[in-house]
Amino acid sequence: MSIGYSEITSTISLITSTYLAYRTHKRDALQIKKDKNETEKKNKADLTARIYSVGKSSHRMKIANIGIASAYNINIDVLEGGEIMSSHDLDSKFPYPKLDQHQSLDLILSIWIGAPNRVHMRLTWSDAFSESNEKELHVSVT
Incomplete structure (x- = not known):
């Protein structure tokens, strides 16, 4: 039995087509995963906080939505x-109804000698991705 030119060409074609089908399948799977991640990202809010100075002796905490989606029912x-935070400000502003992308809210802080220089807090909210999101932050006075 002899192997001719057509058998060799057929074998090479079969190997090539199998490899290309595998590569296409792998690329499609990666594209589906990428599309899913982008869709999730579009539906997620991301809250952050920082403390900044206003003038020489006043401070505020800014809570901002740096995500793409709106955040609702923020607590x-x-x-x-917490002793450096205004309890009246906390009681009157929370739960905060909605923060759209790039929106923020400010909280009044009272800083004195010997006061804590950081706040440890947990922010909770809902968005289009999930009804219960949570982020724990340590925010320092600068």
């Missing part, structure tokens, strides 16, 4: 350092 649970 704050102060775990440590």
Whole structure:
């Protein structure tokens, strides 16, 4: 039995087509995963906080939505350092109804000598991706 030119060509064609089908399948799977991640990202809000100075002796905490989606029903649970935060401000602003992308809210802080220099808190909110999101932050006075 002899192997001719057509058998060799057929074998090479079969190997090539199998490899290309595998590569196409792998690329399609990666594209589907990428599309899913982008869709999830579009539906997620991401809250962050920072403390900044206003003038020489006043400070504020800014809570901002740096995600793409809107955040709803935002709550704050102060775990440590809450004595520098205005309880009236917390009670009157939370739960905060909605923060769109790039929106923020400010909280009044009272800093004195010997006061805690950071706040440990948990932010909770809902968005288009999930009804219960949570982020724990340590925010320092600069």
